[in-house]
Amino acid sequence: MNLDDRIAQELRACIEADMSAAVLPSFGALLGGLQHEAMRRPTARTLTAVLAVLAMTLMAAVFALPGILVTGSQVVHLRPTVPETRPGSYNLGQAPPSTKSLPPYSYPPLPPCGSWNGIVAYLVQLKSGVAEGSFHPAGFTVVPLTPYGPGGASGLVYAVPPTSLPTPASVLLHNPSVQAVGTVNRFPHEAQYLSCYYHLSDRPLAAPYVAAARSAFVHAGYVAGTRAASDLADYLHDDPLLPGALIVQVDYPGAPLPPPPGAPANAKFQGTDAYLCIENSAHEVLATGVIPAALA
Amino acid sequence: MASPTAPDFRVEELYLAHRTHLLSVAAAMCRSREDAEECLQEVFLTALHHERETPGYLRDPAWPWLRKVLVHTVIARHAREQRGRELLHSLLSHVPKPGHEERLDVLNALRQLPLRMRQCAALFYLEDLDTRAIAELMDCSPRTVETQLRNARKHLRHALGEDYPDILQQEVP
Numbered sequence: 001m002n003l004d005d006r007i008a009q010e011l012r013a014c015i016e017a018d019m020s021a022a023v024l025p026s027f028g029a030l031l032g033g034l035q036h037e038a039m040r041r042p043t044a045r046t047l048t049a050v051l052a053v054l055a056m057t058l059m060a061a062v063f064a065l066p067g068i069l070v071t072g073s074q075v076v077h078l079r080p081t082v083p084e085t086r087p088g089s090y091n092l093g094q095a096p097p098s099t100k101s102l103p104p105y106s107y108p109p110l111p112p113c114g115s116w117n118g119i120v121a122y123l124v125q126l127k128s129g130v131a132e133g134s135f136h137p138a139g140f141t142v143v144p145l146t147p148y149g150p151g152g153a154s155g156l157v158y159a160v161p162p163t164s165l166p167t168p169a170s171v172l173l174h175n176p177s178v179q180a181v182g183t184v185n186r187f188p189h190e191a192q193y194l195s196c197y198y199h200l201s202d203r204p205l206a207a208p209y210v211a212a213a214r215s216a217f218v219h220a221g222y223v224a225g226t227r228a229a230s231d232l233a234d235y236l237h238d239d240p241l242l243p244g245a246l247i248v249q250v251d252y253p254g255a256p257l258p259p260p261p262g263a264p265a266n267a268k269f270q271g272t273d274a275y276l277c278i279e280n281s282a283h284e285v286l287a288t289g290v291i292p293a294a295l296a
Numbered sequence: 297m298a299s300p301t302a303p304d305f306r307v308e309e310l311y312l313a314h315r316t317h318l319l320s321v322a323a324a325m326c327r328s329r330e331d332a333e334e335c336l337q338e339v340f341l342t343a344l345h346h347e348r349e350t351p352g353y354l355r356d357p358a359w360p361w362l363r364k365v366l367v368h369t370v371i372a373r374h375a376r377e378q379r380g381r382e383l384l385h386s387l388l389s390h391v392p393k394p395g396h397e398e399r400l401d402v403l404n405a406l407r408q409l410p411l412r413m414r415q416c417a418a419l420f421y422l423e424d425l426d427t428r429a430i431a432e433l434m435d436c437s438p439r440t441v442e443t444q445l446r447n448a449r450k451h452l453r454h455a456l457g458e459d460y461p462d463i464l465q466q467e468v469p
Contacts, residue, residue, distance in 0.1 A: 007402060007452050008421040014403035015320050015422070018329050027308040118356055119313060167305035169312050183313040191424045240316075 016243070113196035114187040119161075122172055123240055123247070125180040126155040135177055139165055145278065145287035148216060153242070153278060153286040158184070160291075182240020184247060189238055193246065198233040208283050210234045213248040216285040217275045223252055232272060239278055245286070249276040303347035306354060311340050314359050318366055324418035325370045327407050338369045363423070367415060367433050374411045405455030409448055416441050417448040 126135055132144030132155065139162040147154045161168035172181045187194050192205045200206040214228045232251040239245035254271035263269070274291040315336060322332035342365050346353045354361065406417055412434070419430045427441040434441070 003449060003453060004421070006456060007449070010402040010456060011324065011406065011421050011452075012320075014401050015323050018323055018403060019316075019320060027304075027311050116357060117359070119309070167309065169309050170305045181312065183309070185313060189317050240312075243316075 019243075114194045117185045117187045119183045120186050120237070121184040122159045122161065122168060123182045123184055124157040124159050124172055124178055125241055126157060126177050127179045128155065130155065130177045132157055135175075137172060137175055140168070140172075141292065143276070143289045143291050145276075145289040146220070148220065148277065148285045148288050151284070151286070155179075156241075156278070156287050158247075158276060158289055158291070180241060184237045184240060186237070188236050188246060193236045195236075199231075200234050200236065206234075206236055209236060209246055209248050209279055210250065212279055212283040212285055213250055213275075213277045216277050216288055217250065220288050222273075222275050222288070222290060227252065242278070242280065242286075244281040246279055247276055248279055249274055249291070303351050304344065306351075307340060307344050307347050310343065310354060310358055310362065314362055315340075317359075318362060321363065321418055321422050322366055322370065324403070324406055324422055325366070325411075325415050326373075331373065335366060335369045335373055338373070339365045342369070364433055367419075370415065371411065402452055402455050405452055406448075409451055412436075412440075413444045413448045413451075416444040417452070420445055 124135070126132065132146070135144070135157050136142060137159065141160040141162075143158040143160070145153070145156040145158060159168075159172060165171065169181055169183065172178055193200075193203055193209075195201075195203045195206065197203075200210065213234075214223075214231070217223050218225045218228050230252070232253060234251075235249040237247040237249070239247050251272050251274045254273035257269040257271045259267055259269055275288065276291060277288040278286045280286060318339065319332055319336050322335045323329055326332040326335055339362055343354060343358075343362065406414055409417065415434060416430055419425045419433065420427075425433070427438045427445070430441045431438040
């Protein structure tokens with residue numbers, strides 16, 4: 001192992017140990033902090049506002065007024081509607097005046113693996129006494145996770161939000177049955193597990209997780225032993241509720257689907273069955289579940 | 297407290313999704329975990345201000361923006377601390393130095409480095425960013441980042457050498 005890898009490995013281990021004592025406030029407490037911040041610095045805020053108004057007046061007098069006097073049509077945009085530096089936006093430059101002057105088309109560079117790491121689902125820890133099967137938040141597709149093995153994790157539900165719901169986390173957080181909610185992102189944060197290959201072939205450290213998951217799915221009766229290794233794709237996600245654990249999703253070919261209207265008569269459509277499990281860093285499976293074919 | 301609005305929910309989503317990861321990066325950049333926690337809160341308070349002022353401001357992917365704000369927050373906080381320390385120096389004749397008895401692990405070694413070196417190392421080792429990306433984030437040249445990283449490596453190699461003597465034999469790239 002070279003020096004950089006060793007430093008990175010040690011640093012991550014130290015931070016993980018350090019983070020075990022970290023105190024992250026709830027979002028409600030953060031909102032309270034915002035109000036407190038606003039109340040704490042009224043004088044500073046007023047002073048800043050007065051200074052800003054003075055500066056703007058001075059600038060208008062120096063630059064804008066002569067412009068209006070000379071041209072009679074200058075418009076000063078004090079605040080553009082869309083800030084140029086907003087995150088996620090890309091400066092594509094000035095649009096050409098007509099399609100005739102369009103430059104030759106060129107493909108944009110492929111974004112690096114993991115550059116879109118959006119939320120794909122939520123992992124919900126239910127309050128004790130609430131059965132996984134009885135939790136049905138409106139609009140969500142819920143996958144109850146069955147505890148696996150002697151030290152299995154109970155009360156966990158994998159919830160896929162409807163696309164029409166703008167604030168799924170809040171809906172889940174305000175559900176009386178819920179104890180904690182974490183977001184499941186498309187990719188894991190650890191570079192050693194981050195892959196865009198369907199079988200994670202470029203990440204050897206991911207292989208034991210997938211092997212343990214396949215074995216658990218056979219043991220749980222989801223797939224036959226002969227099909228265990230014939231999966232279509234494997235995915236790893238960070239477990240947001242249990243530090244160090246990963247959510248492993250393995251897709252298998254499912255039953256044939258009815259063809260959609262207008263499809264050629266001889267066309268065949270096949271569904272995908274997806275199974276997921278939660279594994280800790282020792283590759284022990286803690287819970288398993290089945291994602292309905294329509295969502296896989 | 298006023299009831300949460302749509303911008304608040306948006307920031308809540310981001311807070312749930314990114315707080316742990318950003319806290320890890322902040323912990324490497326700051327001198328203590330407590331500092332890191334406060335920096336993280338400042339980042340999300342800044343996000344709240346922006347989102348409330350311009351709804352839709354924080355578009356996906358928002359984490360590069362959050363990371364940039366974190367880098368700037370750590371710098372601003374460091375400047376504030378520096379001023380506080382100078383004031384303390386003028387008031388007290390003796391300021392106790394941090395104890396050297398404790399074991400010097402790699403995180404403690406990192407936290408003793410100067411701020412820019414610390415930030416470069418944190419972004420390089422924890423965020424897997426290359427020197428160009430770090431330079432863009434920190435508003436400096438890639439050459440500066442390389443120099444900072446080389447110096448950071450030297451210090452961290454020494455700290456690691458206690459547990460891994462073979463490391464001391466390796467050349468610093």
